[in-house]
Amino acid sequence: MIEAAQADPARFLELYDRHVDRVYAYVSRRAGSRAPAEDITSAVFEQALTKLPTFEWRGVPFAAWLFRIAANALADHWRREERNSHEPPPDVPDEREQYDLEQRVSLFRLVDRLPETQRQVIQMRFVEDRSIRDVAAALDRSEGAVKQLQLRALENLRKGMGHHG
């Protein structure tokens, strides 16, 4: 797939689909908040597309190559923010963290497959940071019903993760 993308940049999107959650999970853990996590993730894939012709297979997994770009992008971000300016880039994930990241990637995909209303509740609560009252108004449900949906969604996700891991 990587060789195909090197020959035809349009194939790069397949690599993006496969790795975007993984990179985001890695960056999000270190970026502090959502806005920089998104900026840095964008920068990682922009750079990956640019540098793809220089990627050499030599046994290095593609994800590890992306994590290296991400580590440097995080360091650049911190430099711009003028903090940790003398610190080296963060580490690429070790085995333990890679396992955690894979767990998260599985979780994110389970969220995408939740029944629509449950997915909306997760989206509004965790991504948009909205209160139960807000979510209830947006979905035209009672607060109790939203709390119930929230519980159901988390139980479904936990069950799904159980099967995964």
Next chain:
Amino acid sequence: MADERLTDRLDRIINALVAGGDATAALRDAEAAPLARVAADLRHYPRREFTTQLRAQLEGRARMATALAARNIRAGFTTVTPYVWVPDRGLADFLVRVFDAVETSVADNPGHGTHRELRIGSSMLMIGETGELAARAPMRPVAFHVFVEDADAVFARALAAGGTSLGEPADRSYGERSGYIRDQYGDHWYIATSLGPSAVPEALRTVTPFLHAQNVGEYIGFLQRAFGAVEEARHEIPGGAVPYARVRIGDAAVEMGGPADPMPGAYFLYVADVDVVYEQAIAAGAKSLSPPAVRPSGDRIAFVEDPVGNHWYIARS
């Protein structure tokens, strides 16, 4: 608390989590703890509007990269090659004396002046000598950043060859020792030796075009939309001025800075699909000078002028 329903206990835990607060108490709640762990991970769930939008952006970039990816670029050339218009061969002589340039090709085109190609280190430069047409084709002086082994020695040679100093060689805060020269045609030569591990920085070749723009941020936006440029560096100072930025177009680096009076020049842009890149450039705000057509040289070329006056010869060789 034991009487409190699980839905309410879980909701309080989530409120604490999304507020960035301490939710460790949840771990003592045997029933809620496994759900709280899932909830903690969900704080990192990516916004799907974001991942979808980024995908669309990358799709545009990838399409552009395909159009730009000239596979049969002439040996030694990169995606962007400066084309300097001067009245006579004085510039070629200057480049040979100062930078040890090597002339690789010359062609007299009756009625169109002389076309000359020179190699300077790892870079190529094209020169159009207008000769008797000079009156109809005004000079377009441009600026270049040139990396050499010994900036002081080359600067001295440039003075001896008729250049005028715009700034004596000095160690610059941006990691190079450089002196600035204006040649007899008004071109600027920023002659530099990197203070880093090698004389030429890794990201650059010997000669890099240095574009001037009033508003560098806007101009980079144009280059991104028109030619799929990728921003590699930007130094912004308070007030929004950008004295230095670097983008990559295809496999070529282009530097720029401003606000500065534009020095509109001309650049060959070797691409795989002239028509796609031409249309993209027009959509991004370039002015058409001549739509894609097969030229007497046998190459399919389109000519456009960008918002700061640079001419781009979009060519497939």
